[in-house]
Amino acid sequence: MATSTVAGAKREGTPATSHPLTRLLRYVLPYWWPFLASVMLMAMVGLLDAGRVLLIRPIFDRVLNPGSQEKTIQLFKLPGTERFLNLQQLVPSHFHNPWTVVAFALVAATVLKGIFDYIGTYLVNYAGFGMITDLRDDLYNAILRSSSAFFVKHTTGTLLSTIVNDIEKVQFAMSSVLAEFLQQFFTLIFTAAVVVLVGGKLAWVLLLFLPVILYSSRKIGRQVRTTTRGGQDKLAEIQNILHETITGNRIVKAFGMEKWEVERFRVAARRLFRANLRQVAAFAISSPLMDILGAVAIALLLLLGRDQINRHGFTEGAFFTFIIAVFKLYDPVRKFAMFNNNFQQAVGASSEIFRFMDMEDEVREKPGAKRMGKFARAIRFANVSFSYENAEDSPVVLHDINLEVKAGEVLAVVGSSGAGKSTLVHLIPRFFDVSGGSILIDDNDVRDVTLESLRSQIGIVTQETVLFNDTVRNNIAYGQPHVSQKKVEEAARAARAHEFISGLPEGYNTMIGVAGAIGTAKSDDWAYGVCDCAPAFDGAARGSHRGARNGHHQRHWRA
Template sequence: MKRILRLLYYMRRYWWQALASVFLMAAVGLLDAFRVLLVQPIFDHVLHPGSPSQIISLYKIPGTHYQFTLQQFVPHFIHNVWAVVAFTLVVSTLLKSVCDYAGTYLVNYAGFGMITDLRDDLYEAVLRRSLSFFQKHATGTLLSTLINDIERVQYAMSSVLSEFLQQFFTLIFTIGVVVHFGGKLSWALLIFVPVVIGSIRRIGRDVRQTTRRGQDRLAEIQNILHETITGNRIVKAFNMEFWELLRFRDAAKRLFKANLRSVRAQAISSPLMDSIGAIAIALLLLVGRGQIQRGAMTEGAFFGFIVALFKLYDPVRRFATFYNNFQQALGASSTIFTFMDDQDDLVEKHRAFTLKGFQKSIRIEDVGFAYRDDEGEKNVLHNINLEIRCGEVVALVGPSGAGKSTLVNLIPRFFDVTSGRILIDGHDLRDVSTRSLRDQIGKVTQETILFNDTVRNNIAYGQPDVPIQRVQDAARAALAHDFIMRLPEGYDTLIGEKGFRLSGGERQRLAIARALVKDAPILILDEATSALDTESESLVQAALSNLMAGRTVVVIAHRLSTVRRATRIAVMEQGHITAIGSHEELMQQSPIYQKLYQLQFMDVQELPEPVMMGKSGL
C-alpha cells in the first residue's frame, strides 16, 4: 500500500489532468451503460411497433409516479419511436467517443508526466550516491532499473490506468443497469463476488513475485552485455567469444524460464474469469426464464438484462489483467524505491561550511579506512599521517594494493574515513559542503574517461558556458590544439564513446586540458601505467608539467620524471606510510623505495633479462 501511495504522490503535479480524466472516464462509463438501457425500447417498441405505449421509460423513481423518459432528452420535433432511439444512440455514442479521447489523453498525460518525474528522481538519486554504491551494484542492474523497471511502471500508470478507469466506471454504471432490469434477480450475482476477488488477489500475488524474478534475470543479461561490449577487445584477444556466448545463452535460458513462470501466473486469469462468468450467466438465464413466464419482466427487459450481464462481464474479466499489470508495476517499483531510499555512506551536514578556496594545507591525521564486502570488513589504510602544504607536489609510491588510490579518493570525499580525520585549511571534510570541496579539486585518472560528445564539450565538461578561447588556451597548454585542428570538424568533432576515435596519448591530453579549464587549486593525478610511443609520452609529460605548475598536487607516480619533480615522496606498503622524503633521501633510507626504484622507476634499458616460462606456465 505504501508503494501505491508513493507512486500516486508523483501525480500531484498533474492533479487537474488526473481529476479531469476521472470525470471524463466516468462519463464514458455512464454513456456506455446508458446505451445498454436502449436495448429494452428497441426490443419492446422499435421491433414491436404495435406496442400500446409509445413512451419510452428509462427509470421510475421508487415510491413516486415520476419517471425519466427518453423523449425528455431529445428535441421535441422528433416523435417517432424509432427516430428517438436512433437519435439517442448516435448522440450518446458521439459523446462517449469525445469523452473517451479526451479522458485517455489526459490520463496518459498525467501518467507519462509522473513517470518522467519518477525517472528524474531515480536518476538523481543514483547519480548522487557515493562510489561505494556503484561498487555494490552492477552496472546492468542499475540500467535495468532505470530502463526496464521504469517502463513497467510507466505502462501501468498510463495505458493500463486509462483502460482501468474506463472499465471501472463502466462496471459501476452497468451494475445499476443490471439492477434496473433484473431487480431481485441481480442480487444473485453477489455470490460470485468473493470468488472473483479471491482469485484475482491470489493470481496477482503470484504475478508480482514472478515478475520480480524475471526483472532480476533481465538485469543479469544486461550485466553480461555491458561487460562483453565494453570489454570486446579483451574478449577477442583471448578468443572468448564462444565462452561469452555460452554465458549469455545460460542467462537467456534463465530469463526464458522466469518469463514462462510469469506467463503461467498471468495466463490463468482470463480463462478463470471466463469460466466464472459463463457459470453466472447460465444460472441467471435459468432463473430469468421463470420470471418471464410469470410475467415479472418483459422480454425486452430480460434481453436488456442479458446484454447488461455480458457488458458487466467484460470489465470483470479485464480487471484480472489490470490487477496483474499493477502487480508487475509494484514489483518493479520495489527496486526503484529501494535504490531511491538506499542510505548513502556519505551524509552532508546541514548548513555545511562552504570553502571559498584553498590556501594552507591538507592534513591527514591518523586516518584509517575499511570497506565491507561479502567476506566481512577489510582494512585498507592504517594510521595514515601526512600533511600536504599549499604549492607542494606530493608523490605516492608503492606496490599494487598498498592503498594509494584509496588514499587519494578520500581527499575529494568519495568515501568517508573509518577513523581519524582529513582537514582542508583546518576544516574537517565532513563539515564542508561536498560541492565546494570538489570545486577546489581537479582530477586526472589513470583510465581516461571521455564522453561521446564533441572535443569542445569534453574539455569544457561541467562548464558549458566557458568561452571557446579558454577551451583553446587549455588545449594549447595540454599540447592538444594541433591534433584537434587536424580532426574533421576541429573542436566540434564527435570523438565517439570513451573517445575511441583518438589515440591513447590524445585522450590523455584532452583529459589534461579538461583539468586545465577547471583550473582547481588542488590536482589529484593518477599517472597512466600504459606505455605510449616516445613522441606521445614526451607530449603527455610536457602537458602534465603545464598542468601541475602553480598547483598543489597529489600524484600516484609511476614514472621517474614525476618522482624527481615531487617536493616530497610518501612510500606506502600494505596500507601504511613507511617513509617520507625526497628521492635522494629515500634512496638512502628506504629499502622499499629502493626496490620500487629498481622494479618500477628505472629506465627500460636497465631491466633484467626476462625469464621465459615453460609450457606448464611455471
C-alpha cells in the same frame, strides 16, 4: 513539466514504510487536475456506454413493434416508483417518430462517448507520463548523487534494470492500463446499474461471485508481484553481463574468453527464460479463471431468471436488455484480473525503485557545513585508515597513513596494482569517507565543508577513459559550463591537443559521439587539460614512466 512534490524523496525523508502504491499516488498530486478531469470524463464514457445498452429495450418494444400501444419510449422504471424514464425526455422535443428518437439517441451517445473517451484517455496519459517523468528524475537524482560506495555494491546491470525496466513497468500501469481501467471501471458500475434497474432482484445473484473474484484476484496478484521481481533480477543479470563484455570486449578477446562469456550469457538467458515462464504462468491463469466464473454466473442467471422473467411479464426489449447488460458485465470483470496483474507488476517494480531512493548515503554533508575557501597551504593526511566495508572483520585497505603535500608540490605515489593508490586519492574529494583519522585541507577537515566547495577545487584524471556524447569543448570544460573559450583553448594547448582538435571537422564544436567516435588517442590529454583548471589534481601516470617499467604503477598528485 510540473515539479514533483516528492522530488528528492530519498533525501527529504519520505517514509520508507509507506506502501509503494501510496508513494506512487503521491507523484500524481502535481497532476491532480488532468487526472480528476479524466476520471470525470471516463465516468461519462461508462454512463453513455450503459445508456446505449438501455436503447435495446425501445428498439425491440417500439421500433421493431410498430403496433405497440405505448405512446412513450420507456427505458427503465425509476427505483421506488411506478414511473418510467422516457427517452423523449432526453432528446430534442421536435423528434417524435420512435425510429428518429432512438436513432438520434444512439448516434448522439456514440459520438459523445468517443469524444469523452479521447479526451479522457489523453488526460490520464498526460498525468501518467508526467508522474513517471518525475519519478524517473528522482530515481536518477538519487542514484547519481549516491556515494562511490553505492556503485561498488550495485552492479551497472542492476541499476540499468531499475532505471529502464522497472520504470517502464510502472509507466505502462500508470498510463495505458490506468486509462483502460478507469473506462472499464465506470462501464462496470453503470452497466451493473442497468442490470439492477432492469432485472430487479435477479441481479443480486451476481453478488454471490464477488468474494470468489476478489479472493482469486488477490491470490494471483501476489504471485504476479513475486514472479515479476524475480524476472527483473534475472534481466539485471543479463544487462550486467552485456555491459561487462561490451565495454571490456578487448579484454575478452585478448584472453580468448569468447566461448566462456557466451556460455555465461547462455546460462543467464536460460535463468531469465525460466523466470519469464513463471511470470507468464501466474499472469495467464487470471483470464481463463475469470472466463469460467463469468460463464457460470451468466448460466446461473439464465437458469434462475427464466421463470421469474415470465412471472414478471418482461417485454422482449427488457429481456434482451437484461441479458446483453449481463454479458457486457463479463468483459470488465475479466479485464479486472489483467488490470490487477499489471498494477501488481508496477507495485513490485516500484518497490525496487523506492529501495534505491530510500538508501542512506554513506557520504553526507553535515548540517551547517561551511564553504571551503580557495586552497592555499597544504593537504594533510592524519592517521588515515580505510576499509570498504564498515564491519570489524573487513580488510583494511589503508592503515595509519600520515603525509602532507604543500601547495605547489607534486607527489608521486608508487605501488603495485591494488595497493590502494587510487583509494588514497579518492578519499580527498570524499568519494569515500575515512574509517579512521582525518584529511585536512588548509586545516579544514573535509567532512566539515560542503561537497560542492571541496570538489570544485579538485581535478582528477581517472584510469578509465570517459568521453561524453557531447562536443569537444564541453568535454574539456566538463563541470565548468561557463568557462570561456579562451580558457578551454589554453587547457587544450597545455595538453598539446589544440592542433589535433583544430583539425576536426567542426573544431571544438565537433560531436565526439557515443563511446568517443573520434577516438581515444587524445582523450587523456583532454582530461589533463580539464584538470589543469583545478588547484589540485590527481592523474594516472603513463606507462613510459620509470615506476611502470619496474613493475609498479604511480599516480601523480599535484597540490
